[in-house]
Amino acid sequence: MSVLDLAPVVSGSTSAEALRNTLDLARHAERLGFHRYWLAEHHAMPGIASSATAVLIGQVAAATSAMRVGSGGIMLPNHAPMVVAEQFGTLEALYPGRIDLGLGRAPGTDQATARALRRSPDSLSVDDFPEQVVELRGYFDEKSKVTPAAGNEPPVWLLGSSGYSAKLAGLLGLPFAFAHHFSAENTMPALALYRESFRPGALEEPYAMLGVALTAAESDERARELAAPQALSFLRLRQGNPGPLPSPEETAAHPYTPLERELVQTRLRNQVVGGPESVRRQLDELVERTGVNEVMVVTQVFDHADRLRSYDILAELYASSLDPR
Numbered sequence: 001m002s003v004l005d006l007a008p009v010v011s012g013s014t015s016a017e018a019l020r021n022t023l024d025l026a027r028h029a030e031r032l033g034f035h036r037y038w039l040a041e042h043h044a045m046p047g048i049a050s051s052a053t054a055v056l057i058g059q060v061a062a063a064t065s066a067m068r069v070g071s072g073g074i075m076l077p078n079h080a081p082m083v084v085a086e087q088f089g090t091l092e093a094l095y096p097g098r099i100d101l102g103l104g105r106a107p108g109t110d111q112a113t114a115r116a117l118r119r120s121p122d123s124l125s126v127d128d129f130p131e132q133v134v135e136l137r138g139y140f141d142e143k144s145k146v147t148p149a150a151g152n153e154p155p156v157w158l159l160g161s162s163g164y165s166a167k168l169a170g171l172l173g174l175p176f177a178f179a180h181h182f183s184a185e186n187t188m189p190a191l192a193l194y195r196e197s198f199r200p201g202a203l204e205e206p207y208a209m210l211g212v213a214l215t216a217a218e219s220d221e222r223a224r225e226l227a228a229p230q231a232l233s234f235l236r237l238r239q240g241n242p243g244p245l246p247s248p249e250e251t252a253a254h255p256y257t258p259l260e261r262e263l264v265q266t267r268l269r270n271q272v273v274g275g276p277e278s279v280r281r282q283l284d285e286l287v288e289r290t291g292v293n294e295v296m297v298v299t300q301v302f303d304h305a306d307r308l309r310s311y312d313i314l315a316e317l318y319a320s321s322l323d324p325r
Contacts, residue, residue, distance in 0.1 A: 182234075
């Protein structure tokens with residue numbers, strides 16, 4: 001049981017406060033016994049402060065002592081593989097045995113921002129992602145001249161929301177993390193493809209993790225109220241109008257069209273939302289259906305105290321799966 005954090009910026013707040021909340025949640029998650037804590041990479045999104053992912057990972061690792069910390073993920077086409085190797089080799093050297101390098105192939109932003117990040121329209125294709133992964137891993141070889149990457153390779157994961165990275169992870173024998181929280185319709189086909197394609201490599205057997213959007217509260221009604229703002233935030237993103245995470249009051253006052261209401265309900269149906277009993281039932285069913293080894297939970301709610309409480313409830317429900325420190 002692990003945590004994914006996007007460092008959400010809420011309406012009326014700042015990115016600085018969002019980053020302070022990230023450090024607070026990381027310490028809290030470690031005390032509760034969550035296995036790993038991953039930070040996302042998104043750019044030019046007013047509602048997400050997690051953009052300088054390697055920097056933030058270093059801060060979270062320094063603020064904690066035992067929990068694994070990593071990227072969920074580094075969007076590799078945005079970066080020179082050698083630079084990523086240097087960054088994560090540095091992190092692994094500073095925090096040995098605690099760093100994960102999760103890699104994705106999407107830009108994590110719009111095309112204009114992707115061009116600004118990559119500096120050349122010629123590098124926008126994701127078709128060379130497999131070669132980039134192989135190049136990146138080569139820099140970690142002990143014989144590499146790239147310091148401090150040489151000899152300091154953290155576990156490499158592939159992330160995906162479709163079958164592409166699932167198959168590649170299987171062929172390379174790497175662990176695979178699937179983004180069920182925004183691509184639920186592809187979950188079962190992608191996991192099946194990963195397992196069918198798997199060849200021993202970094203791992204002897206497949207290891208799959210599922211990213212799950214989860215909101216837990218004292219009752220089903222309260223949980224639905226807390227989960228509604230991030231559904232509206234996603235709707236605005238789809239409409240090309242991203243912004244900070246709205247408040248529950250702003251969410252309730254939004255004049256939904258019938259189509260918008262349908263999109264929001266579809267979004268929420270693919271999440272785990274409810275009081276303790278409902279959360280346990282939904283999550284157990286999802287794990288049984290998918291057969292994953294690990295669940296990584298992302299909780300996007302307006303009030304930081306409610307986010308902490310959601311992870312408290314989860315820890316109480318799955319105490320046997322956690323290692324409180």
